[in-house]
Amino acid sequence: MTTAVEISVDSSRALDSVARKTRIVGSALVGPALILVVAINVLPAFYGFYLSLRQVFFFGDEGYVGLQNYVALFRDPFAWQAMGRSLIFTFGSLVIAVPLALVSAMGIRRLGKWGSILLTVLLVPWAMSPIVVALLWKWILVPSPGGLVGAVFAAFGMPPQDLLTDPILAMPTLILIAVWRNFAFAAIILTGGLGQIPRDLYKAAAMDGLGAWEAFRKITLPLLASSLLIVISMLTISYFNEVQTIIGLTGGGPIRQTTTLGYLLYHTGFVELDQGRGNAIAIVMFMINMLLIALYIKILGKQPGAAA
Amino acid sequence: MSIGKLDRRTVLKLGAASALLPAMGKIALAQEHSGTIRIWTFLSAEGQSPREVVLRDLIETFVAANPGVSVEVESQPFQELETKFVAASAQNRAPDIIWMRDTFLDLVNQRGALADLNDELSASFQSDVIPDLYPVFAEKSVIDGVRTSLPLWPSPAQVLFYREDALAEVGLDAPPLTWDEFIPVAGRLTSGDRLGLGLPTNDNSVSAFINIMTGFGPGIFDAETGQFDVTGPEAVETANVVRQLVSVGALSPTLLNAMGDDIQDQFAAGRFAIVQAFAPRFAQYKSIAAAYDPDDLAVSAWPAFGDRPPAVLLGPYWTVGVSAKSENKAAATAFVEALYTPEASMQWAQTAGLVPDRRSVQSDPFFSTPEAESIAVFNALLDAPGALTFPPKLPDITRVFPIMNTALQELIGTDEDVSAILERAKATLGW
Numbered sequence: 001m002t003t004a005v006e007i008s009v010d011s012s013r014a015l016d017s018v019a020r021k022t023r024i025v026g027s028a029l030v031g032p033a034l035i036l037v038v039a040i041n042v043l044p045a046f047y048g049f050y051l052s053l054r055q056v057f058f059f060g061d062e063g064y065v066g067l068q069n070y071v072a073l074f075r076d077p078f079a080w081q082a083m084g085r086s087l088i089f090t091f092g093s094l095v096i097a098v099p100l101a102l103v104s105a106m107g108i109r110r111l112g113k114w115g116s117i118l119l120t121v122l123l124v125p126w127a128m129s130p131i132v133v134a135l136l137w138k139w140i141l142v143p144s145p146g147g148l149v150g151a152v153f154a155a156f157g158m159p160p161q162d163l164l165t166d167p168i169l170a171m172p173t174l175i176l177i178a179v180w181r182n183f184a185f186a187a188i189i190l191t192g193g194l195g196q197i198p199r200d201l202y203k204a205a206a207m208d209g210l211g212a213w214e215a216f217r218k219i220t221l222p223l224l225a226s227s228l229l230i231v232i233s234m235l236t237i238s239y240f241n242e243v244q245t246i247i248g249l250t251g252g253g254p255i256r257q258t259t260t261l262g263y264l265l266y267h268t269g270f271v272e273l274d275q276g277r278g279n280a281i282a283i284v285m286f287m288i289n290m291l292l293i294a295l296y297i298k299i300l301g302k303q304p305g306a307a308a
Numbered sequence: 309m310s311i312g313k314l315d316r317r318t319v320l321k322l323g324a325a326s327a328l329l330p331a332m333g334k335i336a337l338a339q340e341h342s343g344t345i346r347i348w349t350f351l352s353a354e355g356q357s358p359r360e361v362v363l364r365d366l367i368e369t370f371v372a373a374n375p376g377v378s379v380e381v382e383s384q385p386f387q388e389l390e391t392k393f394v395a396a397s398a399q400n401r402a403p404d405i406i407w408m409r410d411t412f413l414d415l416v417n418q419r420g421a422l423a424d425l426n427d428e429l430s431a432s433f434q435s436d437v438i439p440d441l442y443p444v445f446a447e448k449s450v451i452d453g454v455r456t457s458l459p460l461w462p463s464p465a466q467v468l469f470y471r472e473d474a475l476a477e478v479g480l481d482a483p484p485l486t487w488d489e490f491i492p493v494a495g496r497l498t499s500g501d502r503l504g505l506g507l508p509t510n511d512n513s514v515s516a517f518i519n520i521m522t523g524f525g526p527g528i529f530d531a532e533t534g535q536f537d538v539t540g541p542e543a544v545e546t547a548n549v550v551r552q553l554v555s556v557g558a559l560s561p562t563l564l565n566a567m568g569d570d571i572q573d574q575f576a577a578g579r580f581a582i583v584q585a586f587a588p589r590f591a592q593y594k595s596i597a598a599a600y601d602p603d604d605l606a607v608s609a610w611p612a613f614g615d616r617p618p619a620v621l622l623g624p625y626w627t628v629g630v631s632a633k634s635e636n637k638a639a640a641t642a643f644v645e646a647l648y649t650p651e652a653s654m655q656w657a658q659t660a661g662l663v664p665d666r667r668s669v670q671s672d673p674f675f676s677t678p679e680a681e682s683i684a685v686f687n688a689l690l691d692a693p694g695a696l697t698f699p700p701k702l703p704d705i706t707r708v709f710p711i712m713n714t715a716l717q718e719l720i721g722t723d724e725d726v727s728a729i730l731e732r733a734k735a736t737l738g739w
Contacts, residue, residue: 058415058706059394078736142574143562160501162562167721170565251510254564255717271512272706273391 045286052279059275069280078256079264079281083288085171086260090239092175093182097235098228100179101186108191119191122184130181134248137177138164164250167257174249174258178239186231193227194220229300233293240289261285341639342376346403348393350386358591358660365655370646377639387513390416393631397421402631404640409513409624410448410459414701416629417456423630425455428641437648440666442690448697449627457629458644461662463587464609464620464689466519472604474502474581483582483608485618487523487549490611495556497581504558506580508568508713509720513624515712516584517719521546522619523612526696534699538712538734539727545613547726550719561721572596582608587689588626590682591661607685609692617694624698657683663690704737711736 052069055062073079104122108115125133140148143160150160163173197220205215221228243262246252252259252267259267261281269278351360353367367379382403384392390412396402397419408416416422426434438446438458445459470483474497484490497504507516521528524542529535537543553559566574568586575583578599585593587607594602609618628647630640646652653664658674663686670687674680689695702708715733718724 058391058419059398060419138570160562165562165564165566165721167564250565251567253510253714253717254561255721256714267710270388270391271710274706 048279048282051276052283054276056274056276056279058273065276069277070284073277073280073284078259079261081256082259082261082264085258086240086262086288088171089175089178089242089258089260090236092172093178093239094232094235096175097179097183097186098232101183101190101231102224104183104187105190105194108187109194119184119187122187125181126185128181130242130244131248133177133181134245138249141173165254167254170250170254170257174246177249178242178245181245182235182238186235189231189234190224190227193224197223225300229296232296232300236292236296237289240292241285261288340376341374341636341642343636343639344378344380345405345636345640345643346380346382347405347407347643348382348384348389348403349407350384350389351381351407352383353381355383358595359588359656359662362652362655362659365659366646366652369651370643373646374639374642377643379643394419394421397631397633400633402633404631404634404636405644406629406631407460407626408457408629410445410627411624411698411702411705413449413456413627413629414451415705417451417454421632422454422456423632423634423637423641425458425630425641425644426453428630428637429455430641430645433645433648437645437666440668441648442665442667444622444690444695444697445625445627448700451700457627458648460626460628460647460665461588461656462665462690463622463625463663464686464695465587465623465625466514466584466621467587467689468582468608468610469575469585469590469593470582470606470608471600472606473600474604482606483611485609485611486615487520487611487613491549491552491556491558494553494558494582498557502578503560503563503580504556504582505553506566506571506575506583507559507563507716508566508571508584509563509716510565510713511568512710512713514568514584514586515709515716517546517550517712517716518709519584519610519619519621520549522621522694522696523610523616525612525616525619525694529696529699529702531699534702535739538737538739539730542613543730544726547715547719547730550716551726554720559720564717564721587686588660588662590686591659594661607682607689609689609694612694617692620689620692620695622690622695622697663687704739707737 053064053066055065055068104119108119111118128136141150141163143150143162147160149163153160161169163169201219201223202215205219210218241262242260243266246258246260246263247266250258252263262285265278265281265285268274268281272278349363351357351363353360353364355361363381367381371377371379389406390408393402393406393408394416402421406416406422429438441459442462445462449455449457449459468483472481475481475483477499478493478496480493484493494504508514509516518536521536521542524545528537528542530537550559554561563571568584571580571583572585572589572593573596574580575585575593576596576598590605590607594605597605609620612618628644630637630644634640648665650666650669653666653669654672654674656662657664657669657680661682663683664670669675675683711733714736715729718729718732719726722729
C-alpha cells in the first residue's frame with residue numbers, strides 16, 4: 001500500500017523532472033540567441049577592450065601598451081572638445097526631439113486615422129540611410145547655385161548662407177537634421193505609451209476640475225514615464241553615437257566644430273588607422289552611454305508609471 | 309623500318325620530343341589560365357564613367373582570350389581600399405588584385421600583403437613593358453628591391469582645372485604661374501555667385517596646402533625623413549598665400565568642409581573659375597559640365613614661388629598590385645599585364661582622356677588630333693621641370709592630410725596668427 005509520504009516524494013520527483021525538462025527546453029530555445037549575442041556583441045566588446053590596451057596601427061599589433069591609449073586620449077585637448085561637442089549634440093537634439101515627439105504623438109492620437117497617415121510620412125526620414133540623408137541635406141543646403149535653401153534665401157533677396165561651413169551654425173544645423181531624422185521614431189513609441197493611459201483618469205480629472213495642463217502634468221507625464229525612459233535612452237544612444245550623418249555632411253568640420261566623440265572614433269580608427277586608440281575611444285563612449293542610461297533610470301525610474 | 313624495330317636516330321628524336329613535352333605543357337598552361345579573379349577597385353563594373361567603360365571592355369577582352377577565367381570586380385569606397393585590403397589579407401580573404409594609392413604602398417607592403425611582381429610578371433613584360441612605362445612612377449613602386457605594384461594612369465595627379473571662358477573675362481588665356489601674379493587674378497575671377505578658386509579643404513586624401521607648398525620645389529621634403537617643415541619659412545609663405553587668396557575674395561570660408569567630390573560637382577554647376585582637381589577625372593569633368601562649355605575646360609600646373617618652375621605634384625596616383633595570398637597569382641598577374649597592352653593604353657587615352665601607360669603608343673596619330681590636346685598638356689606637365697612625387701616613405705600618411713586640411717580651414721576661416729596655426733599642426737603631427 002502506498003503511503004502519503006511516498007506519494008508526496010513521487011510527486012516531488014515528478015515536479016522536479018518537469019522543471020528540469022522545462023529548463024532544458026528553455027535553455028535550448030534561448031541558447032542560440034544567447035550564443036549569437038555573445039558572439040556578435042560581448043566577445044567583440046572584450047576584444048575591443050583588449051585592443052585598446054595595445055598599440056595597433058593599420059592592422060599591425062605592435063604590442064601591449066597598458067593604459068597609454070587612454071592616457072593619450074585624456075591628455076588630448078581635442079578629445080575633450082569632442083566630448084563636449086558630443087554632449088552638446090546629444091542633449092541639443094534630445095531637448096528638441098523629445099518634446100517634438102511628444103507633441104506629435106498627442107496630435108497623432110487626436111487626428112485618429114489621419115494621424116497614422118501623418119506618422120507614416122514623418123517616418124520616411126528615419127527609414128532612410130543616414131548617408132542618403134546626409135547627401136540629401138548637403139544638396140539642399142549648398143549655398144549656390146543649385147541649393148534649395150540658397151534659392152529660398154535668394155527669393156527673399158538674402159545672400160546665400162552655407163549653414164554647414166559656418167563654424168557657429170554647423171552644429172545647430174546638424175542637430176536639426178538629426179532631430180528631423182529621428183523624432184518620428186520616438187513619436188511612435190510615445191503614441192503607444194499614450195494609448196495605455198486609461199481615458200477614465202482624464203474624465204475623473206476633468207470632474208475634479210483639473211485643466212488640460214494640470215492633467216498633462218499630473219497624469220500624462222507620470223504615466224508616460226516608462227515610454228519616455230525608453231525614448232530618451234534610445235535617442236541618447238542614437239545621438240551620442242551618431243557618426244554617419246556627420247561624415248556625410250561636415251566631415252567633422254569646419255575647423256573641428258562638429259567633431260564629436262563618435263566622429264573622432266571613426267577618424268582615429270578608420271582614417272588615421274590607429275586602431276588601439278580608436279578602441280580606447282569606443283570603450284570611453286560605451287562607459288558614457290552606460291552612465292547616461294543609469295542616470296535616466298535613476299531619475300525616471302522613480303516615476304509611478306515607470307514600472308508599467 | 310619496321311614498326312617493332314626503331315633505329316637509333318628515331319629513338320633519339322622520340323627521346324628529345326618526350327623531354328620537351330613537359331615544358332611544352334607548362335607553356336600551354338601558362339597561357340591558359342582558369343579560375344576566378346577578384347578585383348578591388350573604386351570603379352564599378354556597372355558604372356558609366358569613361359574609366360569604368362574602359363575597364364569593362366578590358367575585362368571582356370581578357371575573358372574572351374582566357375575563357376576559363378572569370379573576373380569579378382568588387383567596387384569599394386576609394387578611401388577604404390588599402391585598409392580593407394590589409395584587413396582582408398590578414399584574414400586570408402583578400403582579393404587577387406588591388407587598386408590603391410601610391411602613398412600607401414609602403415604601409416601595405418610592410419604588412420606583407422603584396423606579392424613581389426618581380427617573381428610574377430612574365431619575362432617579356434619585365435623586359436619590354438616596364439621600360440616603356442613612365443620611369444618616375446614605375447620606379448616608385450619598387451620598395452627595397454620588391455616590385456610591389458604597377459602604376460596606372462600616369463598623371464600629374466592634383467592639378468588646376470580652369471574655365472577658359474572665365475579667364476577670358478579678365479583678358480587671360482591661362483592662370484598665371486607665379487603666386488604673386490595668380491592671387492590678384494584669382495580675386496578678379498570671383499564674380500557674382502562664382503568664386504575665383506575652389507580647393508578641397510576636408511578631403512583625407514589630398515592637401516591643397518601641400519600642393520601650394522610644392523611651389524618651392526622638391527626640396528620641401530626632407531630626403532631622409534620624408535617630412536616637410538610644417539613651421540618653416542616655406543610653410544609660412546604658403547599660409548600667407550592662402551590668407552591673401554581669402555583677402556582678395558578668391559577663396560571663401562564657405563569651402564571649409566569641401567571634399568574633392570564637392571569641388572567637382574560645384575565646379576560643374578559653375579561655382580568656380582579654377583579648382584584643384586584630380587587629373588584623371590578630366591574627361592568626367594567635361595562630361596558633367598553644366599554651367600560652361602566643356603570645350604572651355606583646360607588644365608594648368610600650380611603656380612610657383614619666385615622664379616621657380618610651375619609645380620606639378622605627381623601623386624597620390626593609382627597603382628595596381630597582386631595579393632601575396634592570392635591562390636591564382638598567375639591569372640591575376642596575367643590580368644594585370646592585360647591592363648598595360650598597347651591596345652589598353654590606347655583605350656584609356658581615347659575613351660577616358662588619360663595619358664597612356666605605354667609611352668610608345670604616343671606615336672599613334674590619335675595623339676596629334678585636337679581630341680588628344682589635353683593628353684598633350686598632361687604629358688607636358690609630367691615632363692615639366694617642377695614635377696615631383698611624394699617621398700617613397702611619407703611618414704604619418706594617414707594623418708598628414710587631415711591635419712594639414714584642418715590648418716587650411718583655420719587659415720581660411722579664422723584670423724588666428726599663421727604661426728600659431730602651423731605650430732598646432734606640427735604639434736598634432738608630432739613632428
